[in-house]
Amino acid sequence: MEVHATPEAFRAACDAARAGGRRVGLVPTMGALHDGHLALVDHARAAGADYRAVTIFVNPLQFGEGEDFGRYPRTLEADLEACRARGVDCVFTPTPDVMYPEGFATSVRVTGVTERLEGAHRPGHFDGVTTVVAKLFHATGPCVAVFGRKDYQQWRVLARMTRDLGLPVEIVGHPIVRERDGLALSSRNRYLDPDARQRALGLVEGLRAAADAWDAGERDVARLEGLARTPVEARFDRIDYVAAADPESLAPLPERAEQMVLLMAAHLGGTRLIDNLELGVDPRP
Amino acid sequence: MEVHATPEAFRAACDAARAGGRRVGLVPTMGALHDGHLALVDHARAAGADYRAVTIFVNPLQFGEGEDFGRYPRTLEADLEACRARGVDCVFTPTPDVMYPEGFATSVRVTGVTERLEGAHRPGHFDGVTTVVAKLFHATGPCVAVFGRKDYQQWRVLARMTRDLGLPVEIVGHPIVRERDGLALSSRNRYLDPDARQRALGLVEGLRAAADAWDAGERDVARLEGLARTPVEARFDRIDYVAAADPESLAPLPERAEQMVLLMAAHLGGTRLIDNLELGVDPRP
Numbered sequence: 053m054e055v056h057a058t059p060e061a062f063r064a065a066c067d068a069a070r071a072g073g074r075r076v077g078l079v080p081t082m083g084a085l086h087d088g089h090l091a092l093v094d095h096a097r098a099a100g101a102d103y104r105a106v107t108i109f110v111n112p113l114q115f116g117e118g119e120d121f122g123r124y125p126r127t128l129e130a131d132l133e134a135c136r137a138r139g140v141d142c143v144f145t146p147t148p149d150v151m152y153p154e155g156f157a158t159s160v161r162v163t164g165v166t167e168r169l170e171g172a173h174r175p176g177h178f179d180g181v182t183t184v185v186a187k188l189f190h191a192t193g194p195c196v197a198v199f200g201r202k203d204y205q206q207w208r209v210l211a212r213m214t215r216d217l218g219l220p221v222e223i224v225g226h227p228i229v230r231e232r233d234g235l236a237l238s239s240r241n242r243y244l245d246p247d248a249r250q251r252a253l254g255l256v257e258g259l260r261a262a263a264d265a266w267d268a269g270e271r272d273v274a275r276l277e278g279l280a281r282t283p284v285e286a287r288f289d290r291i292d293y294v295a296a297a298d299p300e301s302l303a304p305l306p307e308r309a310e311q312m313v314l315l316m317a318a319h320l321g322g323t324r325l326i327d328n329l330e331l332g333v334d335p336r337p
Numbered sequence: 338m339e340v341h342a343t344p345e346a347f348r349a350a351c352d353a354a355r356a357g358g359r360r361v362g363l364v365p366t367m368g369a370l371h372d373g374h375l376a377l378v379d380h381a382r383a384a385g386a387d388y389r390a391v392t393i394f395v396n397p398l399q400f401g402e403g404e405d406f407g408r409y410p411r412t413l414e415a416d417l418e419a420c421r422a423r424g425v426d427c428v429f430t431p432t433p434d435v436m437y438p439e440g441f442a443t444s445v446r447v448t449g450v451t452e453r454l455e456g457a458h459r460p461g462h463f464d465g466v467t468t469v470v471a472k473l474f475h476a477t478g479p480c481v482a483v484f485g486r487k488d489y490q491q492w493r494v495l496a497r498m499t500r501d502l503g504l505p506v507e508i509v510g511h512p513i514v515r516e517r518d519g520l521a522l523s524s525r526n527r528y529l530d531p532d533a534r535q536r537a538l539g540l541v542e543g544l545r546a547a548a549d550a551w552d553a554g555e556r557d558v559a560r561l562e563g564l565a566r567t568p569v570e571a572r573f574d575r576i577d578y579v580a581a582a583d584p585e586s587l588a589p590l591p592e593r594a595e596q597m598v599l600l601m602a603a604h605l606g607g608t609r610l611i612d613n614l615e616l617g618v619d620p621r622p
Contacts, residue, residue, distance in 0.1 A: 059503050158445065160445050161444050161446060163442045
């Protein structure tokens with residue numbers, strides 16, 4: 053497994069793989085890798101990528117003031133070991149000053165699908181995401197890139213960016229990987245003490261309550277949102293949003309809908325967790 | 338020579354050329370081709386591109402309200418003939434709805450170098466330029482792209498974007514091509530009646546006056562700007578700017594400078610012309 057810290061060296065490795073006839077798959081991450089990330093690597097292979105590249109970069113641009121950029125977990129040695137064990141071919145580990153040298157002045161912005169939910173609660177977040185991912189795409193030149201659907205809106209935003217800019221890469225969204233009790237895997241779960249870890253299940257309970265009602269025929273958007281919200285409200289310290297949206301545009305829905313994604317973001321002490329569930333679209337947690 | 342109207346077909350042609358071991362050079366244009374554009378094609382060849390692609394697209398995003406998008410000259414048949422005669426390999430002729438289909442929501446923005454001069458007088462112009470050129474780069478995947486330095490600030494903006502986003506393409510700026518009397522070639526020159534065509538030489542007179550003073554040792558920025566401005570003021574109906582700037586950042590200069598670019602934009606009736614000259618950097622008109 054090759055490990056490169058500069059875009060030039062990383063790009064050269066990917067170019068050589070392509071020149072050798074291999075299909076390059078990309079899994080962009082912020083490190084602190086867990087089984088959810090590693091499932092993305094497997095998925096890249098399943099999507100036909102016989103050369104798998106992982107990027108590990110805690111991107112300062114996508115963190116707002118007062119967010120957890122400083123304390124975001126950084127576990128590079130363990131991450132590299134996990135990549136090696138999973139058959140990753142190449143890892144890109146740039147530093148912020150390599151990605152954003154002095155004079156850096158360019159951003160990629162998507163409107164519309166970025167405006168609600170995460171976009172409303174984390175101003176500038178998606179500009180940071182789209183800018184860094186455009187750069188990572190250019191550094192890699194991938195055929196396919198795999199993103200986790202826990203960051204559901206991010207996945208849709210990046211699909212929109214890719215289509216709009218005509219980037220020659222296929223965007224794949226991989227289903228959420230969960231713990232046995234249903235909690236979505238997240239690098240931020242390691243912030244949780246045992247009590248908070250238990251309370252975090254409020255997200256899963258909310259999504260399951262809505263899914264049960266959906267299965268029983270409920271299609272009223274406000275009632276489904278209310279069912280999802282109640283356990284989160286009971287267990288979390290503060291809710292950013294519990295909301296249903298159109299699965300592709302993330303736009304608000306009419307009173308009733310046959311397809312939706314329920315999305316939630318809430319705080320347990322200093323830790324912010326997100327989760328989501330598609331209804332009328334996909335399997336359940 | 339191949340001609341394609343969709344990014345997919347155009348990209349496939351460029352991919353096939355690359356797969357055959359050829360270096361792809363790109364010359365993005367808005368059509369209405371003149372010898373200045375065709376010099377860019379020759380320059381792409383000189384820069385090592387043995388497959389030369391030209392794009393012809395009057396990009397609505399880069400025209401402001403009240404500008405000449407509607408009446409911008411469109412001479413597709415003559416353009417294709419000129420490309421064929423010049424040995425161009427492939428031409429991309431998309432329509433606005435192919436480039437910006439319904440739901441299009443992404444933009445590429447460069448700050449800093451975009452803010453003064455053209456950026457100040459044409460709000461949104463450079464966002465339109467950087468967005469379309471990013472798309473054209475993705476559609477082409479060029480090794481080298483050649484731009485004319487008549488659009489001096491545009492050239493610097495695109496170099497900034499390319500570096501910042503890590504686009505794997507070399508940006509080349511080609512010197513201004515001029516008529517025998519010095520007027521810079523421009524698709525907009527065809528708007529000029531014989532009287533206006535004569536008055537347009539005010540730009541050249543201004544640049545030459547400044548260049549003569551420079552050669553005599555003048556380094557005072559305000560005096561050089563004043564010398565450049567006088568003939569433009571005498572001959573044109575309205576000046577947008579006559580200003581010296583740092584050649585790379587386009588930032589304002591201190592009182593005296595050993596390197597600069599003098600840039601000007603002014604109106605003759607409904608026609609807006611631009612010109613520029615590097616001092617302490619390059620040859621003269």
